[in-house]
Amino acid sequence: MKKLDMICIYYKNNDPILDYCDCYNKLLLFKKINGKIYFQIREYFNQKNYYLIDVKNNLCLVRDPISILKAFLNLNRRNINFIDELEFDFNVNVFLKNRIAYVDEIGKTEKPTLNAINRVLENHGLSYYFHDVLTVKLLNIKNTYFIDMSEILHDKTYQTLCRLNTIFNIKKPNIKDSKFYKHNFGEYNTWLPIKINLFNLIRKKIIIIIDDKYKALDYKESNYIKLNKFFNFKSDKFIILLDKSDQNLFFEHTKPFKDRIKKYLNNLFYSLEKQRNIEKNKKLIEEDILLFFKNNHFLRKKFMQIMNTNHLSYIKQHRPDIVASWKYYQEFEKMCEELDS
Numbered sequence: 001m002k003k004l005d006m007i008c009i010y011y012k013n014n015d016p017i018l019d020y021c022d023c024y025n026k027l028l029l030f031k032k033i034n035g036k037i038y039f040q041i042r043e044y045f046n047q048k049n050y051y052l053i054d055v056k057n058n059l060c061l062v063r064d065p066i067s068i069l070k071a072f073l074n075l076n077r078r079n080i081n082f083i084d085e086l087e088f089d090f091n092v093n094v095f096l097k098n099r100i101a102y103v104d105e106i107g108k109t110e111k112p113t114l115n116a117i118n119r120v121l122e123n124h125g126l127s128y129y130f131h132d133v134l135t136v137k138l139l140n141i142k143n144t145y146f147i148d149m150s151e152i153l154h155d156k157t158y159q160t161l162c163r164l165n166t167i168f169n170i171k172k173p174n175i176k177d178s179k180f181y182k183h184n185f186g187e188y189n190t191w192l193p194i195k196i197n198l199f200n201l202i203r204k205k206i207i208i209i210i211d212d213k214y215k216a217l218d219y220k221e222s223n224y225i226k227l228n229k230f231f232n233f234k235s236d237k238f239i240i241l242l243d244k245s246d247q248n249l250f251f252e253h254t255k256p257f258k259d260r261i262k263k264y265l266n267n268l269f270y271s272l273e274k275q276r277n278i279e280k281n282k283k284l285i286e287e288d289i290l291l292f293f294k295n296n297h298f299l300r301k302k303f304m305q306i307m308n309t310n311h312l313s314y315i316k317q318h319r320p321d322i323v324a325s326w327k328y329y330q331e332f333e334k335m336c337e338e339l340d341s
Contacts, residue, residue: 059168062315063149065307066286066328072120073112074283076100076190080108085207088200088261092268096275100190111282114292121302146319157181183214191276192238194268201261202253209241210268231262238269286328294335304336 081098101108105115145167151160158173158181165172173181193211198204208227211219216226219241227233227240242250254261293300316323324330 058144059164060144060146060315061149061152062146062319062322064286064326064329065311066289066326066332067149069117069120069289070284070286073102073114073116073289075102076279077102077108078190085195085197088196088198088264092264092271093275096191096271099275100279112284114284114288117289117292117303118299121299121306144314144318146315146322148322148325150325154182180214185212185214188212188276191272194272196265196268198250198254198261201257204249204253206246206250206253207243208250210265211239211241213237213239215239231258231265233262233265235269240265290328290331290335293332294339297339300336301340304332304340 077100079098079101083095083098086092086095101110102112103109103116103119104113105119147160147164150156158175158178161173161181164170192215193209196208196210198206198208209219209224213236216239223244224241225244225247227242228235231240233240293303312323
């Protein structure tokens with residue numbers, strides 16, 4: 001949305017009063033300057049926020065519930081030994097191995113586990129990810145426009161944004177940015193950004209930042225410079241950044257160590273890809289979740305009840321075609337019908 005010159009309003013304090021005041025003030029500000037904004041909401045117990053939203057159209061992004069569960073279980077989270085700042089020459093393999101963890105039934109674990117499904121159902125975590133329980137509370141919304149997750153993946157993203165341009169009167173995406181819209185921004189979630197402190201090398205606390213190339217919008221050009229050309233580093237994935245306030249010190253003190261820093265960075269990039277592939281091979285798939293439900297009568301019935309009671313009645317009423325297109329949820333419903341009828 002930043003690419004379309006839209007600003008996100010999102011409550012982040014987990015405090016109903018603070019979040020309401022924060023969102024209210026931001027709405028007044030952007031209304032005053034006639035800015036384009038979008039209100040990104042989740043179920044956070046601050047229901048008064050919903051009354052701040054008074055627009056004709058609401059965009060509701062939906063997805064196969066079994067695939068949502070898969071994404072929740074596979075989501076990279078910070079390991080308990082997560083290191084926020086990497087000291088130069090620190091062992092990159094140790095650094096990366098301790099970077100990622102996954103949600104467990106009671107805490108975190110080194111690989112995704114189906115046992116975490118019980119945790120999601122027990123603590124109502126589903127309300128963060130699913131549909132109706134929140135949509136029906138938006139009392140000021142006139143129309144809800146549904147799009148399925150499949151419509152914003154890969155090649156379909158650009159076409160979908162062009163449709164939204166017409167419906168929501170937002171900036172039309174530029175065809176030149178099609179690679180940007182195809183990019184998977186969750187690919188390096190939690191892995192990046194990586195901050196490298198060069199103090200051990202040059203005796204000056206200078207931080208260089210490694211991040212996803214397509215997240216450059218998060219770094220204002222007025223505040224950061226790119227070092228890819230300086231290190232003759234050609235990559236279609238990563239950017240190397242430096243705070244502009246440190247550039248004089250950096251170029252003054254790192255010149256004798258340029259090759260050494262470059263070698264360390266190349267080793268980091270190689271090890272990052274290697275460890276990321278190890279983590280990718282740990283991921284669960286939808287069939288694992290369906291088999292888990294097949295063998296767990298209690299959680300199967302509980303999940304079905306939650307879906308029917310709180311999460312799918314609205315979309316089933318307005319877009320039954322989308323629900324019918326969900327391959328894995330249709331298999332789940334069929335399973336329940338066969339095993340629990």
